[in-house]
Amino acid sequence: MTSNAIGAALAFGVPLLILCINKTSNKFIKVLSAIEIALIVVTVFLLSSRGSILALTITAVYLFLFKKGKIKMIYMGTPVLLILSFIFLKVELLKETFELTLKRISSSGLNGREDLWSEGFKLIKSNPIYGIGARNGEHMDFHNPLLHISVHYGLIAAIPITVIILSPLFIFVRFKVYRDKSAVIMMGTYIAIIVQSSFEAILTPLITGVLGWYFIGLVYGYLLMTIKSYRDKKRSDMEDLKCNY
Template sequence: MIYIFTVLLLLSLMFPVILSPHIVLSFSFLGVIFLLYKKGLLMLKSLFFIHLCWVVFFVLFGINYFYNSSPDFFAEFLLFVCLAASMYIGIFCGMNFRKNLLYIYVVWVYIILIQLLKNNTLNQILNERWTITTGWLYSNAVGAVLVFSIPLLMLCFYLTKTKILKIFILLGILSSVVTLFLLSSRGSLLSLVVIFTFIFFMKKKKIKNIILSIPLLLMLFTVISKVDIIWKSVELTINRVASSGLNGREILWEEGIQSIKDNPLMGIGARNGLSIDLHNPLLHIATHYGLLALVPFTLLMIAPFFYLKLIKFKNTYTIFIFATYLAIIFQSSIEAILTPLITGSIGWYFIGLTFGYLINNYPAKDWNLNKQFKV
């Protein structure tokens, strides 16, 4: 079932006209709840914490409707239903994680790369990067999705034994990295640095060997950079990273902070006066729904951190999966990632995947599901 749920989630986001994300995610959520209930796992202590946070958030969200009248309330309600459903789907997949699930992510990345080649021109890449699209993702969102996937592709590369498949996966990783430079997305590139730094400092010799092979990749990139378009992208990216500006984000943040000061507890309501995402999920939630709603939302975002001291990164899976989680947390702090429908569903899916995987590998016998949960 984890393969079906994951494929349906990704397909509904890529082809929303054919497969409505709201319908697909809602039915998938009901399926996850049913399977958890059937296995007697629905009220695990860790899952009860997630249930409680979402229930509290939606209660405060409902109260907000009566406090702040907004015509966008029900649209926002459906959005958060999808985000919650995506997290539960991710938790289910993490609790019952299988190596073959990684190959779905590999295929998914290649589909994105093909869509980029199909939907964009050379002029866009050189002069109009903000217009780059896959048909369902735009500009920085493309970079975010790719950077979230890179650690999982690295894990897949590490676990795969077949040489042809390893080459196929490695090309996907390299193509994703090159694409990040072409997009000149500072947030994605900085997240990539966070990923590599995190993996490098983990005390795993085999993982370090993978990271130490980066000089070879850099040599390959040097050859690729002789291509004029890539070299121009590198120069643009370096200039953007070196610049002190935040492309107007500081203005949005100032507006959001002022709104919180004026309406601290209940916010200004769903999209009420601010139609643009504030490029930070915590600030976005606090601005629109108040500091009260921010509490459960924050706890949901940082839930995987609660198990760090207990897990201690005992296996390779944990390191790479947690690297994806770190990339999401880091990039969402400066990009509109966790609150829009498409990137939000992807981001919450991976947060849930991390949380579910950590639950499954928790040392306590009551929480170790390896022998209990086979679907």
């Protein structure tokens, strides 16, 4: 597995750890989860995976804007722990990795992805419906799931895949699931997946793809469960209201 794949797996798990902190009353588990989040942030940074760092950053901003209190404290405290770790752990390897990560973040361009995407769009134009075929160019990944699927299998496959990928967002907005705090936190994982898979080969390779699709399915299932819970509660309240009359 590449550093991008490892970073993605770690980034996707951060909102779940926050959900664990939000749901449990056990102080030990809360502290342990907070430590794990800090370690994940440090590890992702040391991996020098710009996609994972971007995914974590946007997820943090999303949760910061949606909720206050403990979530803000977690994300405000994590950078502090990151800085302290480099102050007290004066290891040469950490210094070199730190410098490499900063260099990669500050570097311009997309490391050739723009050329790859341009080539992908040309292939789609020449084979829009059915694509070039699964076996043609099988060793070339376009670092974007929809573009990759469109090139190989055409729009006939890309359209339903797009619907599947965007369905959690549609449910979240259409049914106002954002009223539930836990659902808001769970959507942080979805956002991390969407952000990183837009620039990295996360959803298309076999191993990391299974992981990414598992997390999407997990978020999707939780949103449906939340909707069902709201509807059951509403139905119960209406029955109670009828009984009172």
